[in-house]
Amino acid sequence: MKQGxxxxxxxxxxxxxxxLKHDFKIKTSALTLFNGTDIxxxxxxxxxxxxxxxxxxxxxxxxLGIPAKFYDQLRESYPDMLDxxxxxxxxxxxxTRMIRTxxxxxxxxxxxxxxxxxxxxxxxxxxxxxxxxxxxxxxxxASCEITERKLYLKFVTPKLEGEVRVGDPVRAxxxxxxxxxxxxxxxxxxxxxxxxxxxxxxxxxxGQRKAHVGKRITADEDAMEIFxxxxxxxxxxxxxxxxxxxxxxVLKPEMFQKLLSKLKDSTSIKIDGNPENVVEELSNRYxxxxxxxGAVLRNLIEGGIGxxxxxxxxxxxxxxxETANYDRAxxxxxxxxxxxxxxxxSWISLAAA
Numbered sequence: 001m002k003q004g005x006x007x008x009x010x011x012x013x014x015x016x017x018x019x020l021k022h023d024f025k026i027k028t029s030a031l032t033l034f035n036g037t038d039i040x041x042x043x044x045x046x047x048x049x050x051x052x053x054x055x056x057x058x059x060x061x062x063x064l065g066i067p068a069k070f071y072d073q074l075r076e077s078y079p080d081m082l083d084x085x086x087x088x089x090x091x092x093x094x095x096t097r098m099i100r101t102x103x104x105x106x107x108x109x110x111x112x113x114x115x116x117x118x119x120x121x122x123x124x125x126x127x128x129x130x131x132x133x134x135x136x137x138x139x140x141x142a143s144c145e146i147t148e149r150k151l152y153l154k155f156v157t158p159k160l161e162g163e164v165r166v167g168d169p170v171r172a173x174x175x176x177x178x179x180x181x182x183x184x185x186x187x188x189x190x191x192x193x194x195x196x197x198x199x200x201x202x203x204x205x206x207g208q209r210k211a212h213v214g215k216r217i218t219a220d221e222d223a224m225e226i227f228x229x230x231x232x233x234x235x236x237x238x239x240x241x242x243x244x245x246x247x248x249x250v251l252k253p254e255m256f257q258k259l260l261s262k263l264k265d266s267t268s269i270k271i272d273g274n275p276e277n278v279v280e281e282l283s284n285r286y287x288x289x290x291x292x293x294g295a296v297l298r299n300l301i302e303g304g305i306g307x308x309x310x311x312x313x314x315x316x317x318x319x320x321x322e323t324a325n326y327d328r329a330x331x332x333x334x335x336x337x338x339x340x341x342x343x344x345x346s347w348i349s350l351a352a353a
Contacts, residue, residue: 001193001200002320002329004145004152011123013146018120021102021180025112029094033060033086036079039099039106050099050106055149055181059109063097064089100181107148108181117186117239119151122178125240126247130155137251142173142193142200145326150179152330154200156193160256164263164310169195172256174247175202177330186239188246190259191333199317202330203259203337208246263310266340271307273353275300278312281353286335295319309347313339 005013024043032040033052040049052060061071064086074082100108130139130153143154156173163169175191177184189207193200249255271278276297283293299315300307317336320329342350 001143001154001198001333002145002323002326003143004326007141007144010144010146010151014119014123014151017102017146018118021100023116024099024101025096026099027094027096028090031087031090031097031099033083033090036075036082041099050101051104053105053107053148055183056106056109059182060086063109064093110182114182115239116180117178117236118180119146119178121236121240122151122176122186122243125237126176126244127153129244130247139173139251142191147325147327149181149183149327150177150330152177152326154191156191157251160251160253161195162256162260164194164260165267167196170260170263171195172251172259174207174250175330176243176247186243188243188250190250190255192259192263194314194317197314197318198321199314199336200320200333201313201317201336201340202334203262203341204334205337205341206255206259207250262340266309266313267306269309269347269351271309271312271351272348273351275307277353278351279315281350282312282316282339285350286338292319292332295322309339309342309351313337 004010024041026041030041034040034049037052038049039052039056040047042048057071057075058068061068066085066089071082074085096112098108098110098112098114099106100110137157138159139155139157141153142156143152145152153176154173155175156171158171160172161169171193173191173193175189176187178186187204187207190203191200192203279293279297279300282288282296288296296312296315296319299318300311303311303315303318305311305314313336316339317333320332320336323329323332
């Protein structure tokens with residue numbers, strides 16, 4: 001399992017970012033892209049310029065209907081042409097957008113209905129309940145991190161353990177994730193830790209997710225900074241209570257027994273095809289890089305679990321612990337869960353490759 005920060009370090013970083021970030025609602029007709037790298041607009045403090053992140057470039061291109069390959073080509077070779085195209089579309093199709101900024105960067109270009117469900121609020125409303133559960137059911141933090149894309153909390157409890165095979169125990173837990181920049185929902189999914197190797201697996205099929213959708217916001221020509229008010233805070237409180245309840249659901253003993261049964265079944269579901277071809281097909285379906293594909297094949301051959309659905313899933317989750325990028329590591333843990341949950345038809349077409 002990929003390790004990140006300590007809980008104290010995570011809390012410190014979340015609080016630091018909360019003090020530095022600013023959100024603006026603004027008509028796109030008041031926005032200007034400069035040199036393909038920066039976006040500027042008028043605020044109450046005067047003209048302001050922010051560096052556009054890779055993520056925000058993708059959001060702008062997608063919203064304006066500019067093909068990604070063409071957008072990237074203009075960025076790299078013809079930034080003046082990118083400026084012209086983006087700025088013309090901003091003005092010819094004006095709409096209200098939310099721009100989220102942090103430390104001089106425009107980190108998101110979002111809908112006027114995007115509801116801010118921020119990491120600070122998650123820590124405020126959800127973490128105390130997790131810590132309280134830590135006392136009552138022995139819940140402990142397995143790993144946590146905050147990246148440019150998301151915040152992650154992964155936790156497990158020794159009071160919910162069982163064997164997938166003889167001598168191969170797993171422990172139940174959950175994972176909470178949140179994105180402040182439109183990279184997905186607020187999610188609460190079951191998380192399983194394989195104790196013999198500390199691999200982590202996320203089983204999305206059995207979890208819950210909450211969308212960042214709220215009331216539409218409006219804006220004048222100039223940017224208006226968005227501030228929290230009592231109404232928003234009350235709505236946030238109700239939202240996070242629902243997230244808290246979702247976490248409790250994934251930690252119920254009956255949920256763990258359902259997952260454990262699924263994992264046990266996976267140990268008897270064989271890979272019929274050539275392992276190298278199976279991993280190649282897996283890579284094509286779920287976009288593994290060349291090095292990742294080679295590592296998964298090695299893990300499958302050397303893992304000692306056998307050529308089964310359980311073996312392939314763990315060949316992928318084992319790679320997560322070796323991966324430098326925390327976001328990617330978590331995606332691989334989700335892929336492990338996806339393999340476990342493949343329906344018979346999808347599995348047969350993969351395993352017979």
